[in-house]
Amino acid sequence: MHWIAIILTTAVLTLILYWLLITTEGVYLGRRIVVWLYDITAHKYDGIKEFDAEAEHFFLIRPLLVRLRRVPNPLVLDVATGTGRLPHFLLEAPTFNGRIIGLDASEKMLKLANEKLRPYGHRASLVQQVADQLPFPNNQFDLITCLEALEFFPSDTAALQEMIRVLKPGGTLLVTRRKGREGKAFIGRYRTVQQFEAHLRQLGLEDVHTNPWQTDYDQVFSRKPA
Ligand SMILES: C[S@@+](CC[C@H](N)C(=O)[O-])C[C@H]1O[C@@H](n2cnc3c(N)ncnc32)[C@H](O)[C@@H]1O
Structure with a gap:
């Protein structure tokens, strides 16, 4: 016994x-x-991630370039950039002529991002900082992305409010919603599609739209009112 x-x-x-x-x-x-x-x-x-360049360009970069098509020299912020996945694939696209800042709290992830982004020179820069204290003035960025990370922040609301603050009026926000069995394991933090979209609207965003993307994540697009 x-x-x-x-x-x-x-x-x-x-x-x-x-x-x-x-x-x-x-x-x-x-x-x-x-x-x-x-x-x-x-x-x-x-x-572990084994990012597939073709899939990244088709399902992630192409929709972003569509939203940036009328913006000359766009300025992009990638929050929780990790090893520089999004900056790398965006800068690789021949039609993207802007600059991108990748922000992350992990020094070691940023070290790897730095190696990956070195060929792009001044068009890519990296900042070590936490997502709920963005070191930028209001209304700076044409596009802000935050992929596969919101669920790991102490408060997704505080981080979203910061992203909205530094996004230009009319600018696009792309974040991801954790879903599936593992998404539901985030007890007290999980949101359904309807709850997630309503949350973004409550924070003042418009044109909120969810795209199914990977097994564990949806892409959620929205816009800051112009
Ligand atoms: C799953 S990775 C996603 C990385 C990248 N966005 C991608 O799609 O490959 C999550 C990232 O969030 C970062 N992170 C976690 N908490 C953070 C915080 N409070 N502020 C900023 N970055 C954070 C981690 O260091 C990690 O690089």
Whole structure:
């Protein structure tokens, strides 16, 4: 009986630890733990993700370029840029003639982004900062993106408010909504499509539109009123 209790307790504790550190990547333990987990696993990130250039261009970059087509020399901010996925694929597109700033809290993720973005010179720059304190004046960016990251911030609302503050009137915001079984594991933080869209509208955004994208994420586009 004694041994059964020990085995059951160990199993429950292992499950809780797995949920806290792997499934939800430390978000219930605070921002420092999230960033530390990204720092210690940064070297594996691109290998795990295996981004497919053709799919990235078709499903991610093409819709952004459509929204930027009337903006000369657009200025873009990628919040939680990680290893520079979005800046890299956007700058690779021959029709993109703007500049992009990638922001992330993890030093090690940014180190890898820096290597990837070096060929683009002054058109790409990187900033180490947290998403709910963006070091930019109001109304600066034509486009702000935040991919696969909102669910890891201490408050997605605070980060969204900052993104809206620094977005130009009429500018586009692209964020992702975590979905599926793993999305629902973010207890107290998960939002359905309707709840997520309503949340963006409550924050003052318009033209809110959800695009199914990957197994775990939807793309959600919106616009700051002009
Ligand atoms: C799953 S990765 C996504 C990276 C990139 N957007 C992509 O699509 O590959 C999540 C990123 O969010 C960053 N991050 C987590 N919490 C953050 C915070 N509070 N402020 C800024 N960045 C944060 C992590 O360092 C990590 O690089």
